[in-house]
Amino acid sequence: MTAAVWLREAADGSVVLTLHIQPGAKKTEFVGLHGEAMKIRLAAPPVDGKANAALCAFLAEFCGVPKSAVTLISGETSRAKRVRVAGASAGAAARLRTLGA
Template identity: 45%
Template sequence: MTTIVIQVKVKPGSRDSSLQLLSDGAFAATLKAPPVDGKANAELIALVAKHFKVPKSAVSLRSGAAARLKRVAVMLS
């Protein structure tokens, strides 16, 4: 198993949810969920899991739980 760590710039409270790769190698995520009670973080984990085609349990926040700039670990098989 290989673990990669990606950097994600998050914009919660948006009209739709999406995840895009930026030219600098980081990702930009727009999330419908508000940044309240971890709802935006949960939606981000689901979005990253869907993008990399892994279960949600293979995705975790490394840092930035309360920040817009987050580091997310993804375990690839």
């Protein structure tokens, strides 16, 4: 199985995700690969940081970690984002990997 380019496990055990975000969608969901990034549709609008907050909450729930464990590394005002998820279990990382398969 080839490694998912959009998902990287860091030395500290956290997971770093390369994402392409589509805010203002009907519902929040993983869509599939978009180039070398995972595309996520967000129901939140891209105003006042609402989409970023919704993204962090969505990823925290998916990975089973508190919202404080999800950090936006780059792309605060861009559709292209990098996000770190600290403390994600091996099971959560495996579920993330299957999304891009």
